[in-house]
Amino acid sequence: MSAEATLTDVKRHVAIDLGASSGRVALGTVHAGKLTVEVLHRFPNGGIPVQGGLYWDVLGLWREILHGLRLAAGHGPIDSVGVDSWAVDYALIDEHGLLIDGVRHYRDARTDGVMDQLLGVLPRDAVYEFTGIQFLPFNTAFQLVAHRQQAPTQLDRARTLLMVPDLLHYWLTGRQVTEMTNASTTQLYDSRQTAWSEPVLNAFGIPAHLLPDVVHPGTDLGAVQPDVARDTGLHGTRVIAPGTHDTASAVAAVPADGKGWAYLSSGTWSLVGVETDRPVITPQALALNLTNEAGVHGTTRLLKNVMGLWIAQECSRAWGNPSFAELYGAAALVEANGPLIDPDDVRFLPPGLDMPARVQAYCAETGQVVPSTPAEITRCVLESLAFRCAEVLSQLEEVTGESIHTLHVVGGGSQIRFLNQLLADISGRTVVAGPVEATLLGNLLVQAEACGSIPRGSMREVSRICEILTTYTPVKKRTVTQHTIFAELTTRHAAST
Structure with missing residues (x-):
């Protein structure tokens, strides 16, 4: 039906x-x-x-x-x-x-x-x-x-x-x-x-x-x-x-079809994962600190919590709350292949108006060029988030043995065109952005199904019908050097935890 x-x-x-x-x-x-x-x-x-x-x-x-x-x-x-x-x-x-x-x-x-x-x-x-x-x-x-x-x-x-x-x-x-x-x-x-x-x-x-x-x-x-x-x-x-759990609702609304897809619920946090039939509890999953959370219809959300737009949000607050459109637009004009941070470093977890200084200190400590302007710091943060998400996608492929060719980005971050293109370029995968209000949509779809307003099992089909989606394909490849730098940063973080 x-x-x-x-x-x-x-x-x-x-x-x-x-x-x-x-x-x-x-x-x-x-x-x-x-x-x-x-x-x-x-x-x-x-x-x-x-x-x-x-x-x-x-x-x-x-x-x-x-x-x-x-x-x-x-x-x-x-x-x-x-x-x-x-x-x-x-x-x-x-x-x-x-x-x-x-x-x-x-x-x-x-x-x-x-x-x-x-x-x-x-x-x-x-x-x-x-x-x-x-x-x-x-x-x-x-x-x-x-x-x-x-x-x-x-x-x-x-x-x-x-x-x-x-x-x-x-x-x-x-x-x-x-x-x-x-x-x-x-x-x-x-x-x-x-x-x-x-x-x-x-x-x-x-x-x-x-x-x-x-x-x-x-x-x-x-x-x-x-x-x-x-x-x-x-x-x-x-x-x-x-x-x-808002991520469970957001994933329920992912307008995916078939196999080979992953999701990124992009907001204050970035939740990067795949949907599986059962929990994946293995030494490899433990070593990668992946999480198995319950999903809708008896599924498991195998994912990783990655620091999301929180760092950019706190930086913006420190700069007097300029519009994010202005910040992201300026960041897109900054030269690529600049400094990177490990967004999951614990120093970025607490709130504070010193967030831009923390980003700068991290870059200085790791021997990289220190970003100085809001545009440069924002570029550093967004590019680092994209690298981290791409890294997690590769880890999910290793643990599940399944290839991922499409990344569905849902939530507020799906509106950031610059970030979505970075995700496509750095991960080498097709990115499909939308719906923006995935959490609301998933919440409503579960209710509608429970009340008989829509047929059971039709939630993703309904989501595809009612949403306008935007597709991004890889255009610019990142340098091998930058991939190596990011791998070293996250390896250091893993060793410290």
Whole structure:
């Protein structure tokens, strides 16, 4: 059954997408097998420093979400709503169903040194064998141990742990569950057994009772609670769990067809990966620090987290927030084959107005020409990101034994023509850019499929129908010298970690 043969009556779904720097509430309307998306409300997001800690303003996000839902209700009956967000961050709920403390930001410094401490308790290869998740200092497992060390009574008081989208689904429905794609990012979940990992929980001293039941993407969590319905006008609306990890939703909307493709979810982070039938947990995957995260329809997202546009965003903030179009345009005029950084170096992880100085210091320390202007620094950052993504694509080919000929770039970065051409040139692969709003689209597609608005298995076909895509083919080859320089930089980084 093709997407054109779907139901002809109008169905409306609402996607709430929370990113690290902004949030959106969007209306998805399905008619005659086609999905149209309208963003109804945008609002800022970001970390808030409080007494030495870094928090998310979840109550402020909830206020904005309610406003967006009121706007959606003005368009007619809403069939469903679902929330996705970034991964790893969580809320603790007490015995009365109330929020304890707040939601810490993954860039909070409290996790410094915790990962190394815990890997002395349970070795790296054992943790990877159980979870298949890459080692990042802010993973939920390490955050929880840091939380216990800093405020042990809070963990003792807690009855339930909810990931950020699960918290918002709880406030919408009153139901406390964890959706699988986000559970799989915690380093507490066994993707092969599809259950929380008792060996990891026991080794790290994390109480198993905190972790709720895990549900699949597309699960109907129930109707919107009466108080929310009265406030927003969403009477009778169902709450459907999408792929609540924003990358899972974005990958669900990749308009790919056939085999031999990879994806790059390009935003504050760059998520570079392939879709597999099952987790790939091997010594080689561990050595490359690849991660196995749950996807939609029982798939596995074998990928690597690469620092994304975060470095460029922080540099722009340091320069007074000039337009990105202006920055990228100027960077494209800078001579190619200049200095490079390893974007995954830990020095680039924390926020700060000294980000341009960090880029310059890295280049100086590695004996390269030091970029001096915003255009030169931006060129250095974007070119380095493209090299890193190309490197990961080659690693994915090695681990899976499958060739990759096409890279689908989705998310905000798909609009950066200069970066997309760099990706094509440096990787030597065809790059297909779009959709820009892949996360929203994937969220809506999962809801639409769960509600019967589109046929099961037609999500990528619907995505191809409703999106305009741009193709980039390799034009300029990078120099062997520059490839060698970048390999040396990342080899040094791997040795240090």
